[in-house]
Amino acid sequence: MNEPHIAHVVGAGPNGLAAAIALAQAGLKVNVYEAESQPGGAARTMELTLPGYRHDFGSAVLPMAAASPFFSKLPLDRHGLDWIHGPAPLVHPLDDGPAAVLERDLKLAASAFGTDGPAWTSILEPLTANWRAFAADALGPVAQIPRHPIRMAEFGFHAFQPAASLARVRFVDERTRALFAGLAAHSFLRLSQPLSSAVGLVLAAAAHAVGWPIPRGGSQAVTDALLACLRDLGGELHTGRRIAALDEIAAPGELIFCDLTPRQLLAIAGGRLRPQYRRDLESFRYGPAAFKIDYALSAPIPWRAPECLRSISVHLGGTFEEIERAEFATTHGRVADRPFVLVAQPSLFDSTRAPAGKHVAWVYCHVPHGCAIDMTSRVEAQLERFAPGFRDCVLARRVLAPHDLETMDANLVGGDINGGELSLRQFFFRPALGNYFTGTPNLYICSASTPPGGGVHGMCGYHAAQMALRRIRREL
Numbered sequence: 001m002n003e004p005h006i007a008h009v010v011g012a013g014p015n016g017l018a019a020a021i022a023l024a025q026a027g028l029k030v031n032v033y034e035a036e037s038q039p040g041g042a043a044r045t046m047e048l049t050l051p052g053y054r055h056d057f058g059s060a061v062l063p064m065a066a067a068s069p070f071f072s073k074l075p076l077d078r079h080g081l082d083w084i085h086g087p088a089p090l091v092h093p094l095d096d097g098p099a100a101v102l103e104r105d106l107k108l109a110a111s112a113f114g115t116d117g118p119a120w121t122s123i124l125e126p127l128t129a130n131w132r133a134f135a136a137d138a139l140g141p142v143a144q145i146p147r148h149p150i151r152m153a154e155f156g157f158h159a160f161q162p163a164a165s166l167a168r169v170r171f172v173d174e175r176t177r178a179l180f181a182g183l184a185a186h187s188f189l190r191l192s193q194p195l196s197s198a199v200g201l202v203l204a205a206a207a208h209a210v211g212w213p214i215p216r217g218g219s220q221a222v223t224d225a226l227l228a229c230l231r232d233l234g235g236e237l238h239t240g241r242r243i244a245a246l247d248e249i250a251a252p253g254e255l256i257f258c259d260l261t262p263r264q265l266l267a268i269a270g271g272r273l274r275p276q277y278r279r280d281l282e283s284f285r286y287g288p289a290a291f292k293i294d295y296a297l298s299a300p301i302p303w304r305a306p307e308c309l310r311s312i313s314v315h316l317g318g319t320f321e322e323i324e325r326a327e328f329a330t331t332h333g334r335v336a337d338r339p340f341v342l343v344a345q346p347s348l349f350d351s352t353r354a355p356a357g358k359h360v361a362w363v364y365c366h367v368p369h370g371c372a373i374d375m376t377s378r379v380e381a382q383l384e385r386f387a388p389g390f391r392d393c394v395l396a397r398r399v400l401a402p403h404d405l406e407t408m409d410a411n412l413v414g415g416d417i418n419g420g421e422l423s424l425r426q427f428f429f430r431p432a433l434g435n436y437f438t439g440t441p442n443l444y445i446c447s448a449s450t451p452p453g454g455g456v457h458g459m460c461g462y463h464a465a466q467m468a469l470r471r472i473r474r475e476l
Helices: 014-025 063-067 106-112 114-129 131-138 149-159 163-170 174-187 196-209 220-232 262-272 275-282 306-310 320-331 376-386 402-408 424-428 459-475
Strands: 006-010 029-034 088-092 100-102 236-239 255-258 289-297 311-316 341-344 359-367 394-400 443-445
Touching: 006 014, 014 029, 014 220, 014 255, 014 459, 063 196, 088 174, 088 306, 100 106, 100 174, 106 114, 114 131, 114 149, 114 163, 114 196, 131 149, 131 196, 149 196, 163 174, 163 196, 163 320, 174 196, 174 311, 174 320, 220 236, 255 262, 255 459, 262 275, 262 443, 289 376, 289 402, 306 311, 311 376, 320 359, 341 376, 359 376, 394 402, 443 459
Parallel strands: 006 029, 006 255, 029 236, 088 311, 255 443
Antiparallel strands: 088 100, 289 359, 289 394, 311 341, 341 359
């Protein structure tokens, strides 16, 4: 066959842009099509409340972007990407006593965890001491043989455990357990499920290895830097182009990459897909949703625990048991009275995000898929619980329920921000056997619905592009 020389990418989120850059680096002419007028998918920054207040629509704190094996090879800093770190990656306040703090330095963190320090070190040190190699394996395709199989086997022993089991066996202090519960809850799984430890451990390791930074100016800075790299390679972006059928953009023999979830892929390519693959996509399960609120504030959040001012990221949820109950409710179709709440306060460290003396906050909790219940009062009750007087600081709020999130980014189906449930089946077959290749010649899926899943890291797109390039070389 003749080698395809043109590639089309549907979707200008981080994964679509990563695929586009990898293909352009290989010498292909690349066109990227984005349905919205502003590229970036969930990595966009907008004035969602008041003029001059810049909010991240989706992802705000980006440890996996800073850790991405592919992004680290790109000259993103030359295109304006500037990472900002708080003194500590994460703080988790409780109702009494000092807050639990995840320090960036592993030894300092272990010291702060007291009796749990040795256990924390034994689990995290092998990952952080060999971070670059670990990240390449952890963010690689599931079917890939790890470069360091013994280390990955040790990680897998902990990662596949339910977070509830790991925390109760390895940690004795309530604060350590609570902090780990918040890390594990990023998985959107109930904490008694296998794999619920995996995301928490990766995020903890990233905190020690690269921190939990934000881009100066907001997550749009990552998108803009990726686009600049693509343009340097001759790639083109077409915004406001919602693709209804693949025939609109590609001629026979040209490569197509879809930074789309299975539902959208079925809509635009159903007729091209093999029957078994269509059935696999139709059975793909989406996960719980996010209910998000953006705030314009007259002052910093008035935290009761002063440690909360040391970090961009704050987890609100109380004890391990309380977070466990909240996530159990979410995964069983109910909303929690006291939801687990994730808070980002970027303007404490980035003055470009709000007018002088003012601030922004980015807040969300977990709710069932497609939930229509307004969680504002419950979220703000949690904020008031740990920051009395918070409501007095609110100048404006913008509520984005699951339906609103999907309306602003069609990939956030039912408010699912992770591209699909992280079940055992969908860990290995995401979204189906073959992961990126659809079974249809020259057609690939490269969204967060493929390995390694959600997060701003671009590795789904990068791996899809590499698979396509390998197949092309074999067929020449």
